[in-house]
Amino acid sequence: MSNRxxxxxxxxxxxxxxxxxxxxxxxxxxxxLRLNESTVSSGTLGQKLGFSDAQVxxxxxxxxxxxxxxxxxxxxxxxxxxxxxxxxxxxxxxxxVGVGNLGRALLGxxxxxxxxxxxxxxxxxxxxxxxxxxxGVQVYSLGELELVVREKQxxxxxxAVPGKNAQQAADRLVxxxxxxxxxxxxVTLNLPDNVSHIGVDLATELEQLxxxxxxxxxxx
Amino acid sequence: MSNRxxxxxxxxxxxxxxxxxxxxxxxxxxxxLRLNESTVSSGTLGQKLGFSDAQVxxxxxxxxxxxxxxxxxxxxxxxxxxxxxxxxxxxxxxxxVGVGNLGRALLGxxxxxxxxxxxxxxxxxxxxxxxxxxxGVQVYSLGELELVVREKQxxxxxxAVPGKNAQQAADRLVxxxxxxxxxxxxVTLNLPDNVSHIGVDLATELEQLxxxxxxxxxxx
Numbered sequence: 001m002s003n004r005x006x007x008x009x010x011x012x013x014x015x016x017x018x019x020x021x022x023x024x025x026x027x028x029x030x031x032x033l034r035l036n037e038s039t040v041s042s043g044t045l046g047q048k049l050g051f052s053d054a055q056v057x058x059x060x061x062x063x064x065x066x067x068x069x070x071x072x073x074x075x076x077x078x079x080x081x082x083x084x085x086x087x088x089x090x091x092x093x094x095x096x097v098g099v100g101n102l103g104r105a106l107l108g109x110x111x112x113x114x115x116x117x118x119x120x121x122x123x124x125x126x127x128x129x130x131x132x133x134x135x136g137v138q139v140y141s142l143g144e145l146e147l148v149v150r151e152k153q154x155x156x157x158x159x160a161v162p163g164k165n166a167q168q169a170a171d172r173l174v175x176x177x178x179x180x181x182x183x184x185x186x187v188t189l190n191l192p193d194n195v196s197h198i199g200v201d202l203a204t205e206l207e208q209l210x211x212x213x214x215x216x217x218x219x220x
Numbered sequence: 221m222s223n224r225x226x227x228x229x230x231x232x233x234x235x236x237x238x239x240x241x242x243x244x245x246x247x248x249x250x251x252x253l254r255l256n257e258s259t260v261s262s263g264t265l266g267q268k269l270g271f272s273d274a275q276v277x278x279x280x281x282x283x284x285x286x287x288x289x290x291x292x293x294x295x296x297x298x299x300x301x302x303x304x305x306x307x308x309x310x311x312x313x314x315x316x317v318g319v320g321n322l323g324r325a326l327l328g329x330x331x332x333x334x335x336x337x338x339x340x341x342x343x344x345x346x347x348x349x350x351x352x353x354x355x356g357v358q359v360y361s362l363g364e365l366e367l368v369v370r371e372k373q374x375x376x377x378x379x380a381v382p383g384k385n386a387q388q389a390a391d392r393l394v395x396x397x398x399x400x401x402x403x404x405x406x407v408t409l410n411l412p413d414n415v416s417h418i419g420v421d422l423a424t425e426l427e428q429l430x431x432x433x434x435x436x437x438x439x440x
Binding site for chain 2: 012013016017018020021023024025027028029032048049085086087088092094100101102104105106108109110111112114115117155156158179180181182186187188194196197198200201202203204205206207208209210211212213214215216
C-alpha cells in the first residue's frame, strides 16, 4: 500500500458523504487522544466511536496511506492530514446572520474557533441589537451585509433567521460572495450550483434518535 | 414489486444510517409540498433535495412498497408511513439538560414540537434559573433530575451542558430511565448499549461544508 500513487486516490467529490462526516468524528477523537497519547491503532480509534477497525482503515484509504503496521497512526500526523483533507488546515472567516437565541448560542459556541472558524461579523434586523457586541462579535444591520462581507472577506455564512426570511438572506450572502452556507433555518434553500450549502435541521437529529430507540429490541 | 412481502424487508437495524437520515429530509420536504400538492413523483421529490429519483425509490424500498406508476406518491400517505418508520407517529417527552445560550435556543426551537417532540422539563445548576419558565418550560435544579424524569415519564434527553459535565449528566439521565440522548456537548459519551445516543457537533457541520467548498472546482 505504501507505493499507492496520488492519482490512484478517489476524486474528493466522489467520496461518500458518510465517509467525510466520519473524518470529523475521527478528528475530534484524535484531538482528545492527543492529550495523552502520541499514536493510536485503527482498532482503538474505531472502538471509541463505535466503528470497526476495518471501517476506519477503509475510510482513510480514500485519501492516502496512513499509519504503520505495529505502530498505528501517529496522532499529530493524522490530525494534520484530516484537517488538510477537510480544508480546515487554515482559518475560515464566517458571518452569522440572525442573532436570536440560536444565533447567540452559535456566537458563543467554542467548538467553532477551536476548529479554525472565526465569526467576524453578525447581522440582524433588530435595531436594538445593531452596533452591539454579542459574545465579542460586532452586530451589523442586515442592510450592511454585502458591504461588510466584502470588506471582511467573509467566506462562509451561518444562517439562523426565521424560515420565511432564510432564502432572501441566503441570496444576499451569495451575492456578497460567500462560498458556503450552513443553514439552521427549517427550509430547503435554492442556491446556485457554485455555492455549497448544508442544512442543519435539529429535529432531524431527534428523529434519527427516535428511529434508533424505536427499533431497539429488548435484548440489545 | 407490489407483491413484496413484509418479511422480505430489511431489519430496521440493518438499514444504513444515511438512508434513515434521508427519510427525515424526505419527510420535511413532503410536509412543505403538502401545502400545495397531494401527490409527488420520486423525480420531483429527489430533485428538490438534490437526489436522483432512483435514490428516492431505493431508500423507500427498504421499508415497503410506496407509490404507484404514473401517480407517484400520495403525500399524506407517505408522510404517515415515514413517521411510522421513524417512530415519530406519536409524541415523545423530552428533557433539556443545560439552560445556557444553546439550551435556551433549543427550548425555543419550533421545529421540535412540530415534529412531535415536547420538551416537558429543563434542568440547570444555576439557582437563578431554577423555578423559572424559559420559553414556556419549567426549569428544575439538576438535583431533581431523577425525580422529575420519572414523574413526567420523560423518554429522551437533550444535553447542552459544558463538555466537562456531559458524561455525568448523561449518566444521571440514563439512571433515571431515558432511552435516548441527543448530545450537543463536544465530547463522546460512554453509555450502556441499551441507550441510544447521537452526538451533534456543530463544528462538524461546518467542516463538512468546508470540505465541499474546498473540493469544488471552478467549473462546478
